[in-house]
Amino acid sequence: MPNSMPPFEPEPGAGTRAGQKRRRLRRFGPLPVRTLIPNALTILALCAGLTSVRFGLEGKFEAAVAAVIIASVFDALDGRIARMLQGxxxxxxxxxxLTDFVNFGVAPVVLLYLWSLQDIGGLGWIAVLGYAVCCALRLARFNVALEDPDKPVWTGNYFTGVPAPAGAGLAMLPLYLHFIGIPGVSGLSPLIALYVLGVAFLMVSPIPTFSGKRMGLRIRRDMVLPMLLAIGLSAAVILSYPWYSFAGLCFIYLASVPVAAARYRHHKRRTAQIRDGEFDTPIL
Known part of the structure; x- marks a missing residue:
């Protein structure tokens, strides 16, 4: 009767150091470059955020705020590039x-504290801690949120609360106004502290806000040239008048929050009416 279970024969040289190295190489195979590019952008964002704190300690607040803005640009690119490259x-x-917490939960309020909030001592530090804690809670909530396959498609156009990068941009609004040349802004430390706590509340609140994640995924051919023209003009305005531009964007974003909440309630009401059979028209 033939032996149905032949004796185990190890791979030649398996017990040697070269054989062990071959097994490790098989276990940890090379990674595609497409997975490295998004992570490299994230690391660059972290470096920009930490460098902003250094500039703040040196009193170079314009360079510090610019570094946070550069970090937000890298943050906007890494996720989109990762999805495009399937990485x-x-x-x-x-x-x-973790990078978002450092860049948008710590760096902006540290700059505000070094610039103005330290003048009111413990109250200023309470605003700093409150903002940082709310940012951490917002990021944790975002990470554990499960994607509901039964959710309507239109819900993808909204965030729950203000996202961390937008919160950082809003928190630095007093610095933008100071750079513009509005006198006495840095002396309004109590109001700045209340404003920072208000931004912190918006981050952890259930208030719907507009999401830009789906922007730019599909563009009609007839809109390509107008879009490129708008991008070029926007870049020219931002480069020529950066602090006016960012201050204006903050006011526009704050004005869009109640609009987003109203639109979200409208879509939610229509969805309920369609589910109950009152309408047959789908909501996009």
């Missing part, structure tokens, strides 16, 4: 979340 990973998501 998303759990490691990249965790790295992005």
């Amino acid at each position: 998303t990973s759990k490691f990249g998501a965790e790295l992005d979340s």
